[in-house]
Amino acid sequence: MARKKDDDLLIEDELAAAFLNDDDLTQTPQDDYVQPAAQPAPLDEPEEDDFPGQLAVDVYETNDELVIKARTAGVNKDDLDVSISEGILTISGTLSSGDESEANNWHIQECYWGEFSRTLALPLAVKEDEAKAALKDGVLTISFPKVVQEQAKKIQIM
Incomplete structure (x- = not known):
């Protein structure tokens, strides 16, 4: 729809009316009173031991290895x-x-004490049987040699 030169944006009353339904138009001031909502029934809280703590990790690769580091202080x-x-x-x-x-x-x-676990899919192929793990200064470092992928060979068409 084309706008005329004198058209302005909807004024506040028109804008409010655009969002009202028929029930809103027939309300009286006493209808504006809202009954306070009843308190919801308390949810069953999960037991502390139901969820093991989540271990934060860093995953990166070098030219030859995939490395996973996790902060495991203590x-x-x-x-x-x-x-x-x-x-x-x-x-x-x-x-x-x-x-x-x-x-x-x-x-x-604030400190988490108890069991923790982290499972992750490695982002690339590694030599699982050649993995190394070390724990030093509260940091667990696991390294895997990468599997060398052969480059695609070009086949000459005759």
């Missing part, structure tokens, strides 16, 4: 499990606070 290497099968890497373990005393009253609790 985890003993005996409490870590690293496995790979058909290009799927799983890192799991337990982070213990080392303090087995019962706290009477928490003021702040």
